[in-house]
Amino acid sequence: MEYTKQDITAMNEAVKLSASSLENNTLCGGPFGAVIYKDGQFIAGGYNHVLANHDPSAHGEVMAIREACRKLKTWDLSGCILYTSCEPCPMCLMTAKWANIEKIYFAADRKDAAAIGFKDDDLYALLKPDVYAFAIPECRKEAVEIMQKWLKKFGADGKY
Secondary structure (H helix, E strand, O other): OOOOHHHHHHHHHHHHHHHHHHOOOOOOOOOOEEEEEEOOEEEEEEEOOHHHHOOOOOOHHHHHHHHHHHHHOOOOOOOEEEEEEEOOOHHHHHHHHHOOOOEEEEEEOHHHHHHOOOOHHHHHOOOOOOOOOEEOHHHHHHHHHHHHHHHHHHHHHHOO
């Protein structure tokens, strides 16, 4: 899958947004951020609020999708692209697909999430892999570094 310089710029925004989970001592639920673009323009962004909102569906991707739908006044995000700091979990993937998001790019992958205690990889065992989203490896290192910082800061109590 081909990606552009603009894709890398957008991915870097998602990775930086994932660092929001490190900015205070409030457990958010994970070091994951996402942004949505349409026609080359930023529409919305979000990061995990699972613990802060007491909502298991408040993943970064879902938060960004909700905000994009509010801003665009539609549930249909056809023509949009989702950039996420980590490969989306099955719930986020399916939410993006329900919203008709055209493309999904990620930096870190599900193995990186498993390395800090998240069960995405186990959930993916139930699905056919590698048919839905595409890695941008240039952004993986920073995304993984933020994940490791998050684990160091919050440890086992910061995951769900």
